[in-house]
Amino acid sequence: MKKLINQPDDVVRESLEGFAAAFSGMIRLHVDPVYIVRADAPAKGKVGVLSGGGSGHEPMHGGFVGYGMLDAACPGAIFTSPTPDQMQEATRAINGGVGVLHIIKNYTGDIMNFEMAADLARDEGIEVASVIIDDDVAVKDSLYTAGRRGVGTTVLAEKITGAAAQQGRPLAEVADVCQRVNGYGRSMGVALTSCTVPHVGHATFELPEDQMEIGIGIHGEPGRARTALQPADQVTEMLMEPVIADLPFKTGDEVLLFVNGMGGTPLPELHIVYRKALQIATQHGLKVTRSLVGPYMTSLEMAGCSVTLLKLNAELTALWDAPVCTPGMRWGM
Amino acid sequence: MKKLINQPDDVVRESLEGFAAAFSGMIRLHVDPVYIVRADAPAKGKVGVLSGGGSGHEPMHGGFVGYGMLDAACPGAIFTSPTPDQMQEATRAINGGVGVLHIIKNYTGDIMNFEMAADLARDEGIEVASVIIDDDVAVKDSLYTAGRRGVGTTVLAEKITGAAAQQGRPLAEVADVCQRVNGYGRSMGVALTSCTVPHVGHATFELPEDQMEIGIGIHGEPGRARTALQPADQVTEMLMEPVIADLPFKTGDEVLLFVNGMGGTPLPELHIVYRKALQIATQHGLKVTRSLVGPYMTSLEMAGCSVTLLKLNAELTALWDAPVCTPGMRWGM
């Protein structure tokens, strides 16, 4: 394992300390329990937006705390959902009196921990709504499984929902916006290499030079299938076609195209994937009116990417364009 | 070699096409010769700021084209300086009538190609000034060598110089700002892994699991010395101490601390390095008043980082804070 770390058990704490120091103007780090919160929280009269999940996906979620996006984020151990006490205290810290929305990626651990936290917060008299993001078309959805994973759409949902909350909309409306983003977003990912969890010390899985994992999540887990490594254009097709087919996205739809890097893949490769994804979207009659390209939701140093398509309308586009000022996403201010 | 690419020879072109499509609001791609230019260039009455260099360092330089930073950037082949005709045409395209500044990293190839381009542009009657960035303390400076490499300070110089140009300052002043940033900035880097140049197909060098290269540049070249892999805190010391000693930075100095990722190192590790670098700076009595952390000047998928310290004053701080709107760096608008 080659990493710029000290002790594996200190990775999350030390990186959060560095992160908080580097972005002290925007965010504060609370310890015991651990959460990252907007420097100016709570915003009175504004719905608080909280997300969280395992660490190892940076900049998500802590990097999305700030004006116009999240009010707080709870980081867990690497690839491990945070605990209810973190979420409960963070919920309290960002409650401006009009309730808090929990944005939860659909993983059993995240769901259960957030559920417990919401119960605890409600016991304190805080109004809590929850939206579960489950946009990964690589996973078969079924009542008899854990359902689809929450992947790329989470980033878009946090931006758009945060903008709605920033406008001062009430909790039910903010939750509704988030729900609609989840309904309109679809993603799929591919890995060229595994990642190495620091306290494990070796790669989670071995992937030969000529193979790739298609349909991966964001926790260094193997994907749905292992196939021969393909040129970028073919890989992009393998990701885009199931995504487009699933909603389904239709001729004339305005969409946001998001090519996300898994951490170890450099920008030029993401742009090569974007190039092809744009061609495929255009061939399907989709109008790509907004784009996002970069490592926004990573799996440590994994090489690979995911593509997300989000169907837009005037309202969602305006919320996407609204000012945002966070360590990981910033425009308009 | 595991990369999301098609043909190795098409990597630069295809990634530029994707990049230009994703950021069409900010930049335009010119082909034959290839350069990236601000969507609204030339800005009449404003000094044009041009940089360029080999590809493989993204987001630098193309990702820094836009309001308040570069007016154009010339990308070469991977790790290969661009050619004079690119620079000449880009210079022409961004000449607002009051001259153009070339910001050049100190590499023999870059120097010679920019030199030729400046001669050609001057022949056309365009006023051209050049500033060479040579901030890498890992390399011994001497009249009898190629001198120090240009590394991390380049990013800061492009931001600050771009802001000065955006204010409408004349060419000599803009060049002077850039020169001062170079004089005040020092950097040093480390690699944990090599990178793989696409048309080569295998790693540039082999680095055993327990070794690192200290004093690397940004072209996947070996560094000054190979040493045992150390914990992040020690590595940070090995980078920071020579940087601090070189200017030298002194008690009471206000500084910008920039921890740059080489491409394959995830954000949490950069934050761990930032945390220690901040401690070391503080121990030396330096006041870190501005920070930048992230992969801004990369070597493809190389794992590693560099640290840069830039001595600030009120003027440079204000120029750093000034609005910037580029694909790779954005705030204030």
Next chain:
Amino acid sequence: MSGAPSTSTISHEDVLAWLRVYAQVIADNRGYLTDLDAAIGDADHGANMDRGFKAVIAKLMDTADKDISTTLRTVGMALISTVGGAAGPLYGTLFLQASQAAAGKTALTLSDWATMLDAATEGVIKRGKAGPGDKTMVDALVPAVQALKGAIAAGQSFPEALQSSARAAEHGMQSTLPLIAHKGRASYLGERSAGHLDPGATSSYLLIKAAADTWAGSY
């Protein structure tokens, strides 16, 4: 670990001994559990459980003079606030439910233990909504409870009953090998999840086995 009490019941001290033994078992199997999780999950189950039971041990320093129910409640709360992931709420619930079932008891009879494990397992099922055959810890816990109940009906001694439940949990754990996961992270793998033991079923088996081993001479 604990001395052998004169009655055929489990004392508060025995419960503490069981928890200490299990914490050690988890520390010893941290790498193994994580490797199991690497194959079909996200390579953290061993680290999660170890972090949790290290916190449990630290907390238990304060509760030596409390009763069984309080101790189990402390364990549950400590797990919930330190483990995270799926295992945190599930093991946390397991101990909270066991705590409730043990309310007011200063010593546990075999039937108390069966009632507690039953309640604990029901709590896990309710929280995680997994059933037998979904390739989760439920596949180790449910057979353990059934074996306990069967042992009581058959009039087995406390040690025999504990051994029966540990064997049943072991079989339950092994039964997860060929299964396709329907719950938790392993379910994303679909058919690729078959051929691997479930990490949570393994840690649950170890929990039941630790009780049988620790209490072997305690009645």
Next chain:
Amino acid sequence: MSGAPSTSTISHEDVLAWLRVYAQVIADNRGYLTDLDAAIGDADHGANMDRGFKAVIAKLMDTADKDISTTLRTVGMALISTVGGAAGPLYGTLFLQASQAAAGKTALTLSDWATMLDAATEGVIKRGKAGPGDKTMVDALVPAVQALKGAIAAGQSFPEALQSSARAAEHGMQSTLPLIAHKGRASYLGERSAGHLDPGATSSYLLIKAAADTWAGSY
């Protein structure tokens, strides 16, 4: 390649043949030159030269009816606008200077060729500011020029003189092996640059050798 002309001069056609041969040599040695550059540089010299000489060949289609000086100028311009890096300006300058020295000539005598190579080498030295022993292409070029001049003074035949210069370039290239680089990218390595051949000295040797080989029967 070219037929053997009757005079003991190098024709325009011979020059074209030399360039075509060299383009092929570079294509064949692309990987080798890049490997040399990987050791002490940035692993692109082979790719750079190959990209440049492919462009040269494409351009030369149009200049078959032009003269030697025009052809060499075309080569220099093509290299400058396609190679980049250090090699682009250096090899570009080499050919531009050779072009100037050949101005007005329809055929090259041995002394013309020596004059051209001398001017070309001076151009490289002026552009790159490297001297002998700095571990650059200069270390192959300077001995080649000296050998040519010596051969002329010694009254060697054209083929003998070409062979002398090729051998001198080869020795010059080999002399870079133990050197510590003082110029170019390899200089950043300091003492670690010793023990490796310089890629540019190697490509320069191949250029001189291609002339000797191509023109072996042309006088």
